[in-house]
Amino acid sequence: MRRMASIAPDPVAAPTSRSAIVRFATGTLLALAVAVVGGYFALRSVAIDEAKRQTRTRVKEDAKLVEAAVTNGLLKGHAHAMRAVDDVVVGRVLDKTIVRVKIWSPAGRVLYSDEQAEIGGHYALDAGQHRLLRHGGAEVEVTDLNRPENALDRQNGKLLEAYTRIRAPSGTPLLFEIYQPFTSVTADARGLLRPLAPPILGAIGLILLVQAPLFWSLMRRLQLSHEQREGLLANAVSSSRRERRRVASYLHDGPVQDLAGLAFSLAPVADGAETRGADREAAVVRNAIDRLRGTVRDLRALLVDLHPPTLAAAGLDAALRDLASPLAARGTKVELRVDGEDRLDADTQALVYRVAQEAVRNVIAYADASAVSVEVDVADSTARLLVVDDGRGFGPETRDQRRAEGHLGLSLVEELAEQAGGSLAVDSREGGGTRVRLVVPLR
Numbered sequence: 001m002r003r004m005a006s007i008a009p010d011p012v013a014a015p016t017s018r019s020a021i022v023r024f025a026t027g028t029l030l031a032l033a034v035a036v037v038g039g040y041f042a043l044r045s046v047a048i049d050e051a052k053r054q055t056r057t058r059v060k061e062d063a064k065l066v067e068a069a070v071t072n073g074l075l076k077g078h079a080h081a082m083r084a085v086d087d088v089v090v091g092r093v094l095d096k097t098i099v100r101v102k103i104w105s106p107a108g109r110v111l112y113s114d115e116q117a118e119i120g121g122h123y124a125l126d127a128g129q130h131r132l133l134r135h136g137g138a139e140v141e142v143t144d145l146n147r148p149e150n151a152l153d154r155q156n157g158k159l160l161e162a163y164t165r166i167r168a169p170s171g172t173p174l175l176f177e178i179y180q181p182f183t184s185v186t187a188d189a190r191g192l193l194r195p196l197a198p199p200i201l202g203a204i205g206l207i208l209l210v211q212a213p214l215f216w217s218l219m220r221r222l223q224l225s226h227e228q229r230e231g232l233l234a235n236a237v238s239s240s241r242r243e244r245r246r247v248a249s250y251l252h253d254g255p256v257q258d259l260a261g262l263a264f265s266l267a268p269v270a271d272g273a274e275t276r277g278a279d280r281e282a283a284v285v286r287n288a289i290d291r292l293r294g295t296v297r298d299l300r301a302l303l304v305d306l307h308p309p310t311l312a313a314a315g316l317d318a319a320l321r322d323l324a325s326p327l328a329a330r331g332t333k334v335e336l337r338v339d340g341e342d343r344l345d346a347d348t349q350a351l352v353y354r355v356a357q358e359a360v361r362n363v364i365a366y367a368d369a370s371a372v373s374v375e376v377d378v379a380d381s382t383a384r385l386l387v388v389d390d391g392r393g394f395g396p397e398t399r400d401q402r403r404a405e406g407h408l409g410l411s412l413v414e415e416l417a418e419q420a421g422g423s424l425a426v427d428s429r430e431g432g433g434t435r436v437r438l439v440v441p442l443r
Contacts, residue, residue: 028211032204039200052140052160055180059138059162062093063176066103067166074103074111075168077120085112093178099156100179103166106133111174115152123149125175129163133173138164143179158182256299263292316341316349320374323353323360330364333371340378345443351420352376352385352438355413359387359436362410367391367434378442385438393428 069088073081089101094114103112110121125133132139143150143159153159156179163177266289273282317338324334344352356374363369369391377384410426417424422440 028208032208035204036201055140055160055162056138059140059164059176059178062098062101062178063164063166065092066101066176070103070166070168070174072168072170075105075170075172077111082112082119086114089114097180097184098178099159099181100153102175102177102179104129104175104177106130106173106175110149118149118152121149123147129175132163133165133175136165138162142182153179156181251299256296259292259296259299263289263296266292316344316353316376319353320356320376323357324372324374326364327360327369327372332363332369335371335373335375337374338376340383341376343378343442344383348383348420348440348443351416351422351440352383354416355385355424355436355438356387358410358413359434362434363387363389363391366394369433381442383438383440383442385436387436388433390433393430393432393434395428395430 066085066088069084071078071081071084074085085103089112093101101112101114102110102118104125105111106125108123108125110118110123113119128139140160140162143153143161145154145159150159158181160180160182161177162180163175166174166176168174266285270282270285270289273279273285317336320336320338324336328334341349360372360374363372367389369389371390373386373388375384375386377386410424414424417438417440420440422438424439425437426434427437428434
């Protein structure tokens with residue numbers, strides 16, 4: 001019951017259809033974008049690998065055509081041998097997807113190229129090419145256009161080269177090499193992706209269509225659950241208020257009056273005992289009277305805690321003055337200022353009073369302060385409470401110890417401030433006093 005502390009927490013905003021749909025649509029679009037982009041690059045990688053596989057097959061097929069035209073004269077650079085190879089290359093190999101054809105000797109000399117300026121050039125073959133000349137097979141790789149042997153190929157842009165082994169009639173292994181524009185490979189990849197895109201996007205769209213009614217149903221349930229929770233919380237707070245008023249009324253009209261009456265009725269008994277000279281009996285009775293009056297004072301303080309009548313009847317300023325009156329009675333200098341009280345609703349007034357009450361209690365119980373300041377300001381749609389004392393203060397470990405011992409007052413009002421959408425800061429240090437600052441938005 002104490003957690004509710006006679007104020008209604010500011011209800012958390014219920015999820016609206018528009019905000020939920022916007023969040024759902026945003027999340028779905030982001031997920032869709034990630035899936036589409038990731039899927040595109042994954043499929044593109046697969047498609048490029050497939051295009052390279054096709055290029056590997058192509059170089060082997062073209063190599064067989066050219067190998068049939070190769071004679072031993074090509075090894076010696078005879079013109080007729082080059083013309084025979086050139087007829088096959090130009091007529092049956094070169095097209096828009098093959099921009100260059102070369103034949104290399106094992107020593108790295110260009111025996112043939114459809115670009116005549118390259119014929120006769122001598123360049124070192126790498127380890128992979130020597131291995132292919134020994135064992136056969138076919139390799140595909142992106143052309144390094146910075147190599148000297150590719151100086152005349154740079155005009156064709158990014159290239160993909162594929163090479164395989166052929167043999168001259170004498171059995172000499174030769175390296176047959178073709179060059180493709182990389183754009184043709186990516187075009188082949190797009191060609192493979194094109195038929196896959198519609199079913200993939202269609203499946204994603206179908207998932208969204210299936211999700212939409214489910215999402216709408218879940219959202220409605222969430223709203224209903226939120227409304228029910230808020231209703232239960234409001235009923236609980238209202239019940240707490242009624243119960244606190246009922247208990248306060250019962251204590252005021254019952255035990256408090258009875259104890260006060262009992263203390264009043266015992267006063268003549270004490271006077272009579274003194275008159276008879278029974279001083280010991282009179283002292284016992286007067287001690288009982290003092291105990292009863294002390295209990296009445298404690299109960300009346302509890303009544304103010306349960307349901308401060310001054311707050312509802314006379315307002316926040318008067319209630320805070322009553323709250324600080326015990327400090328003034330003890331000789332503590334008290335400064336109190338309240339500005340903008342008329343702009344505070346009942347719940348915010350109750351919160352400000354509750355926080356001030358907890359701060360003043362701590363000053364009375366622990367601070368041993370000589371001066372206390374209580375200030376309330378209402379401006380810029382915000383209510384602020386500041387309680388400052390010059391007492392002994394405390395460190396974090398002291399507060400942790402008090403919390404462990406069950407003194408949860410500050411923790412409870414911090415929760416109340418958060419529930420109202422505000423914040424509560426407690427700044428203190430040993431020997432440096434304490435500042436309690438509450439900031440809460442107006443409703």
